Amino acid sequence: MEKIDSYAIFVEPFHVDFTGRIFMGVLGNHLLNAAGNHSQKRGWGIGALNETSHTWVLSRLSIEMTRMPEQFQHCTVKTWVESVMRLFTNRNFAILDSEGQPMGYARSVWAMIDLDTRRPCDLLSLYDGDILNYVVPEEDNVCPIEGHGRFSFRNAMLVRTIDTYYSDVDINGHINSIKYIEHVLDLFPREDFERGIRRFEIAYKAESYMGDRLSFLVQENEAAGGTDVEIRKNVTDGSAGDVVCQARVIFNK
Amino acid sequence: MEKIDSYAIFVEPFHVDFTGRIFMGVLGNHLLNAAGNHSQKRGWGIGALNETSHTWVLSRLSIEMTRMPEQFQHCTVKTWVESVMRLFTNRNFAILDSEGQPMGYARSVWAMIDLDTRRPCDLLSLYDGDILNYVVPEEDNVCPIEGHGRFSFRNAMLVRTIDTYYSDVDINGHINSIKYIEHVLDLFPREDFERGIRRFEIAYKAESYMGDRLSFLVQENEAAGGTDVEIRKNVTDGSAGDVVCQARVIFNK
Numbered sequence: 001m002e003k004i005d006s007y008a009i010f011v012e013p014f015h016v017d018f019t020g021r022i023f024m025g026v027l028g029n030h031l032l033n034a035a036g037n038h039s040q041k042r043g044w045g046i047g048a049l050n051e052t053s054h055t056w057v058l059s060r061l062s063i064e065m066t067r068m069p070e071q072f073q074h075c076t077v078k079t080w081v082e083s084v085m086r087l088f089t090n091r092n093f094a095i096l097d098s099e100g101q102p103m104g105y106a107r108s109v110w111a112m113i114d115l116d117t118r119r120p121c122d123l124l125s126l127y128d129g130d131i132l133n134y135v136v137p138e139e140d141n142v143c144p145i146e147g148h149g150r151f152s153f154r155n156a157m158l159v160r161t162i163d164t165y166y167s168d169v170d171i172n173g174h175i176n177s178i179k180y181i182e183h184v185l186d187l188f189p190r191e192d193f194e195r196g197i198r199r200f201e202i203a204y205k206a207e208s209y210m211g212d213r214l215s216f217l218v219q220e221n222e223a224a225g226g227t228d229v230e231i232r233k234n235v236t237d238g239s240a241g242d243v244v245c246q247a248r249v250i251f252n253k
Numbered sequence: 254m255e256k257i258d259s260y261a262i263f264v265e266p267f268h269v270d271f272t273g274r275i276f277m278g279v280l281g282n283h284l285l286n287a288a289g290n291h292s293q294k295r296g297w298g299i300g301a302l303n304e305t306s307h308t309w310v311l312s313r314l315s316i317e318m319t320r321m322p323e324q325f326q327h328c329t330v331k332t333w334v335e336s337v338m339r340l341f342t343n344r345n346f347a348i349l350d351s352e353g354q355p356m357g358y359a360r361s362v363w364a365m366i367d368l369d370t371r372r373p374c375d376l377l378s379l380y381d382g383d384i385l386n387y388v389v390p391e392e393d394n395v396c397p398i399e400g401h402g403r404f405s406f407r408n409a410m411l412v413r414t415i416d417t418y419y420s421d422v423d424i425n426g427h428i429n430s431i432k433y434i435e436h437v438l439d440l441f442p443r444e445d446f447e448r449g450i451r452r453f454e455i456a457y458k459a460e461s462y463m464g465d466r467l468s469f470l471v472q473e474n475e476a477a478g479g480t481d482v483e484i485r486k487n488v489t490d491g492s493a494g495d496v497v498c499q500a501r502v503i504f505n506k
Contacts (some may be wrong), residue, residue: 012282012286013285013286013289013299013423013424014282014285014286014423014429014430014431016423016424017419017420017422017423017424018419018422018423018424018425018426018463019424020424023420025420029265029267032266032267033265033266033267036266046266071424165439165440166270166271166438166439166441166443166446167270167276167278167435167436167438167439169270169271170266170267170269170270170271171266171269171270171271171272171273171324172271173271176267177267178267182420183420185419185420186418186419186420187418188419190419190463193419210271210443
């Protein structure tokens, strides 16, 4: 079976922002669908995994675009497995326009957990190491964007606290990965989106649930030329709470 | 050209709620896409209309489901024009499962506006009454759900006020029709969604914009067996503000 998969996307009217560009959260959703589709066709989809009480957990997602898909555009997401370690696998993506020209790339990191113990599994021993059959040869791993950055929050400022509701929650009862992206971007003013997003990174650290109150702390990152955002839950007067996600947003100059 | 169109939908993982049923907002989005697709193929899409400075404005949407599409299900939306009056047209929908069995129906009302004057146009004279070619014969207009209800807010209670942000806004700079549905449903507790939504209605009364603060007023509607919600903007201590939307939510018993 081919190691690289193609997944077609069409940019629907309600999936674009006021500039006509696709919302980063919607693009992220398409990437996760492309990943799910690629895994499923290779026997590693969540359906098959559930039968042995395993599931994928997304740990990191970094998307960097030179052009964002626009309303009514047809694009293609290519995705493949870059590498597999014991506890993590790296999956990369290319987003191509209808002529096959790259518009951007993405990187992601996934862990496998045991649904009963909620603990990480050894990817290399699961199903006799079958996953190694899908790692692309190095020459096919074309993903010319930087790796996932590191976060260090030293003097972040609390800028917003929100409650979470029904629409935030996925089938597992967790705040869904895409909604965090929306909530992070909602911190920024209109002018930033007129220039457009160049790079968006997110690190998922812990689950949160419907009804959790989320606090957003922001810190400029001059070295990266962007803004770092930390999402915490259970922040109270007496407690700094627990880190749920960390994100970095870099707008075009 | 066929008067009734089919539009295929697939229920993606991030498009279902914690019960595994499609979010009503996502279903609404699919219906609007089906409508856009149907219009566009008949020369009445927003692309063609923009050339003569016209556009469609959604006024009412009522969806009633006996079963909600579930994760990974393939469904079909059928849509057609029921009738055309001078200032409004009625468009209906049927949502079918993969066997062609109805899961529910929807009704919608649309006006046409002139983009320069923002005033409604006479649908019957536009393009020499071409739209009348697409009205289905009465025997094909199978939509066995009640018409749009009437709203009367007499003793509604303010239950929530929210700010609007980047993710709420569509390409026209307005809070998008689908986001209102999400915000309305976010008022209800988890238990209601365990039973599932039977019927959802919304009436769009005025536009709101990024940064507008929206107030949600709620009133039980015993006759309808549901809850009515009014969304207002610019509510202050001294003013009741302006009505933006009115919605009705009826959960299964």
